[in-house]
Amino acid sequence: MICMLNPNLKLNPKIFNLDVEQVPIRKGFGQGLLLAGEANKNVVALCADLTESTQMIFFKEKFPERFVEIGVAEQNLVTVASGMAAMGKIPFCSSYAMFSPGRNWEQIRTTIAYNDRPVKIVGSHAGISVGPDGGTHQALEDIALMRVIPNMDVLSPCDAIEAKKITLALAKTSKPAYLRLAREKTPIITTEETPVQIGKAEIYWMPDVGLAQVGIIATGSLMYRALVAAKELEAEGIKTKVMNLSSIKPIDVDAIVMLVKETRGLVTVEEHQVMGGMGGTVAEVLAQNYPVPIEFIGVQDEFGQSGTPDELVEHYGMGKNSIKEAVRKVLSRKI
Numbered sequence: 001m002i003c004m005l006n007p008n009l010k011l012n013p014k015i016f017n018l019d020v021e022q023v024p025i026r027k028g029f030g031q032g033l034l035l036a037g038e039a040n041k042n043v044v045a046l047c048a049d050l051t052e053s054t055q056m057i058f059f060k061e062k063f064p065e066r067f068v069e070i071g072v073a074e075q076n077l078v079t080v081a082s083g084m085a086a087m088g089k090i091p092f093c094s095s096y097a098m099f100s101p102g103r104n105w106e107q108i109r110t111t112i113a114y115n116d117r118p119v120k121i122v123g124s125h126a127g128i129s130v131g132p133d134g135g136t137h138q139a140l141e142d143i144a145l146m147r148v149i150p151n152m153d154v155l156s157p158c159d160a161i162e163a164k165k166i167t168l169a170l171a172k173t174s175k176p177a178y179l180r181l182a183r184e185k186t187p188i189i190t191t192e193e194t195p196v197q198i199g200k201a202e203i204y205w206m207p208d209v210g211l212a213q214v215g216i217i218a219t220g221s222l223m224y225r226a227l228v229a230a231k232e233l234e235a236e237g238i239k240t241k242v243m244n245l246s247s248i249k250p251i252d253v254d255a256i257v258m259l260v261k262e263t264r265g266l267v268t269v270e271e272h273q274v275m276g277g278m279g280g281t282v283a284e285v286l287a288q289n290y291p292v293p294i295e296f297i298g299v300q301d302e303f304g305q306s307g308t309p310d311e312l313v314e315h316y317g318m319g320k321n322s323i324k325e326a327v328r329k330v331l332s333r334k335i
Helices: 025-039 057-062 074-086 105-113 142-147 160-170 220-235 253-263 278-289 309-315 320-333
Strands: 022-024 043-047 067-069 090-096 120-124 153-155 177-180 185-187 202-205 214-218 240-244 247-249 266-273 294-299
Touching: 022 025, 025 043, 025 057, 025 090, 025 120, 025 160, 043 057, 043 074, 074 090, 074 105, 142 153, 142 177, 142 247, 142 266, 142 278, 153 160, 160 177, 185 220, 202 220, 202 253, 214 220, 214 253, 214 278, 214 320, 220 240, 220 266, 220 320, 240 253, 247 278, 253 266, 253 278, 266 278, 266 320, 278 294, 294 320
Parallel strands: 043 067, 043 090, 090 120, 120 177, 153 177, 214 240, 214 266, 266 294
Antiparallel strands: 022 185, 153 247, 202 240
16 A cells, blocks of 8 residues: 655654554654754743643753743743733743643633733643543643633644644744643654744545545544554555644635535544534534534543543553544544
């Protein structure tokens, strides 16, 4: 079978190899923040006592005079960042997603978004990727919390390289933004040549010949599993297209509508509650533009629990076999 990664996007040719390189998505953010700081002296960083975990350590070591350790005080974290933004700085503030935006949502809404300050909120260790830390630390609601806020962009990169590029792009915008990052190592899907643009989605996988029967839209760390599922389905004679939706808000309405007009059926894949998350955002787009049968892969109105990340992905029905089953279900429902 011909491997049908989109050749125009210059994706990693080793993606389906057993020895594909794996890097934590959060590390790409750390690398991108350092580059952004080198490019613009107004870029500053603030952290809530998790400098190494959130990978702000690179920036702190290079620019100690532009780094502020707030301590375990997430509400202060974002309000101080908002004040710095009001004075012309470009603040990136990081903590675990469960604490920011989980603990300081009102301060984010009022001091940052309401005033349209260009603060970049970085929610690390999102989803169930914190594994053994358990349900109290597994942020499964953060996309819903952030996408509902006016003025707020929401980004969820699929690998470390894309996280680096999105971080650099965010440093150049004048808007508030939320950047969602996973903890665990994930396969490198993209390359330095792969295009990334806020507000634009890309098709990463397409059929070898003919039209796709079902579209798969994935975001964040589950993108790799979506691609593996698409490859296996192709071998079974089921043709799909896989879209990487790293920009959840602003969302690429035209690309989504184009995908569903071809496939007339859709599966969304995210490491998040299905209610209010990326899948809900896509469903809103389809309801207004082109309704089709849709299945949602994600956590189904439950809290997380302790376990390894891989165990939890399978337990909550977010693995490649669950994605394949959802595609078959959409095929059975197609109009």
